[in-house]
Amino acid sequence: MKLTDLHLDCRHFRGDRPCRPHKQHGVECPGCPHYDPVRTRALIVKLAAAGDVLRSTSILPALHAAHPGLHVTWVTAAGAVPLLEGNRLIDRVIAFRGALPVELAAETFDLVINLDAAPDSCALATAARGAARKGFGLDGRGRPTPLHAEAESWYLMGLSDARKKENQQSYPDIMLGILGLRGPAAPPQLELSASELAAGRAFYARAELRGRRVVGLNTGAGGRWEHKKWTFEGYAELIRRLLAEGHGVVLLGGPEEAERNRALRELSPPGVVDAGTDNSLRHFAAIVDGLDAMVTGDTLAMHIAMARAVELVVLFGPTSLPEIDVFGRGEKLVADLPCLCCYLSTCEVKPHCMESIAVDTVHGAVKRALERRAQARAPSARSGRG
Ligand code: SF4
Numbered sequence: 001m002k003l004t005d006l007h008l009d010c011r012h013f014r015g016d017r018p019c020r021p022h023k024q025h026g027v028e029c030p031g032c033p034h035y036d037p038v039r040t041r042a043l044i045v046k047l048a049a050a051g052d053v054l055r056s057t058s059i060l061p062a063l064h065a066a067h068p069g070l071h072v073t074w075v076t077a078a079g080a081v082p083l084l085e086g087n088r089l090i091d092r093v094i095a096f097r098g099a100l101p102v103e104l105a106a107e108t109f110d111l112v113i114n115l116d117a118a119p120d121s122c123a124l125a126t127a128a129r130g131a132a133r134k135g136f137g138l139d140g141r142g143r144p145t146p147l148h149a150e151a152e153s154w155y156l157m158g159l160s161d162a163r164k165k166e167n168q169q170s171y172p173d174i175m176l177g178i179l180g181l182r183g184p185a186a187p188p189q190l191e192l193s194a195s196e197l198a199a200g201r202a203f204y205a206r207a208e209l210r211g212r213r214v215v216g217l218n219t220g221a222g223g224r225w226e227h228k229k230w231t232f233e234g235y236a237e238l239i240r241r242l243l244a245e246g247h248g249v250v251l252l253g254g255p256e257e258a259e260r261n262r263a264l265r266e267l268s269p270p271g272v273v274d275a276g277t278d279n280s281l282r283h284f285a286a287i288v289d290g291l292d293a294m295v296t297g298d299t300l301a302m303h304i305a306m307a308r309a310v311e312l313v314v315l316f317g318p319t320s321l322p323e324i325d326v327f328g329r330g331e332k333l334v335a336d337l338p339c340l341c342c343y344l345s346t347c348e349v350k351p352h353c354m355e356s357i358a359v360d361t362v363h364g365a366v367k368r369a370l371e372r373r374a375q376a377r378a379p380s381a382r383s384g385r386g
């Protein structure tokens with residue numbers, strides 16, 4: 001075989017090693033049945049936060065539909081890499097460590113997409129070589145700027161809490177609009193391997209929750225907005241009610257929820273299961289995958305549950321309710337207050353937005369979520385806790 005026989009445009013071609021189809025089937029380029037020509041090479045820049053990264057994957061199905069033969073390279077913050085790994089709509093994931101990744105220095109893309117007006121995202125998207133650019137970049141003075149008219153609205157929203165509050169469009173629809181893509185937007189995309197799903201099932205087997213409807217309570221919401229998470233007393237009462245009804249209850253969270261979840265567990269009747277607060281992102285997602293419903297604030301866990309088709313009950317206060325599309329898999333709860341979507345890290349309102357959402361309201365939404373789940377979930381339809 002000669003160099004000219006190689007299919008250099010094949011999605012599987014590596015250049016430094018045999019391609020995967022060659023390793024699996026012994027094929028060579030001439031006449032190869034696995035030849036998958038790349039027609040458009042896209043670079044997507046979306047660095048943080050993890051929840052934003054995951055929700056941005058909603059654009060991928062529409063992007064692929066618009067560009068047959070698309071090859072996607074996604075640059076993201078190192079901490080968000082696990083959320084993109086294994087995604088069949090992404091060919092390569094690169095961790096951003098503060099400078100133009102060396103892998104990109106020699107490449108030219110057909111399309112550079114930057115969905116974020118953050119300075120580091122814009123610098124990276126401006127430095128990367130691309131024939132066309134969508135979204136945001138840096139202007140001549142190093143300031144983030146929209147690159148075209150479709151990106152202006154989101155840019156202006158980022159400069160004004162009032163405009164953010166006025167917005168009625170969902171984030172996926174806004175992103176599709178920036179890219180000039182046709183909807184409908186898809187839920188976030190997060191794929192788990194067979195072994196990761198098996199580890200999730202093992203968790204439920206150890207917790208002896210088989211045969212019960214299981215509700216996950218994601219009790220925290222990070223530290224940026226104090227009132228993005230529901231009250232401790234609300235969760236404690238909800239746990240009592242759900243256990244009394246015979247449901248399984250799993251406490252979820254990250255390191256910041258360790259103390260809160262420990263206190264909830266100690267206060268609760270026997271039976272509540274603490275999933276721990278130091279799970280890897282992907283094991284956390286595998287545990288979420290086995291839930292029937294989740295109660296949460298506007299969090300990364302919410303986006304993971306959306307991606308894994310878990311029924312949601314989401315409580316909103318300081319952040320935007322219209323921005324979140326639960327794709328028909330849940331209810332969004334909100335207090336009757338004029339100050340919602342304030343984007344304040346804390347406030348003096350009494351009772352505040354989370355205190356104003358009653359246990360009866362949340363409990364009722366959970367019951368409806370479990371009913372929808374019971375109707376929709378054929379026993380063999382999903383690979384969750386089994
Ligand atoms: S999949 Fe086939 S065509 Fe593609 S690089 Fe491998 S051998 Fe060549």
Ligand code: SF4
Nearest residue numbers: 339340342347352353
């Ligand atoms: S101002 Fe209103 S919406 Fe914002 S945190 Fe306070 S109570 Fe919640």
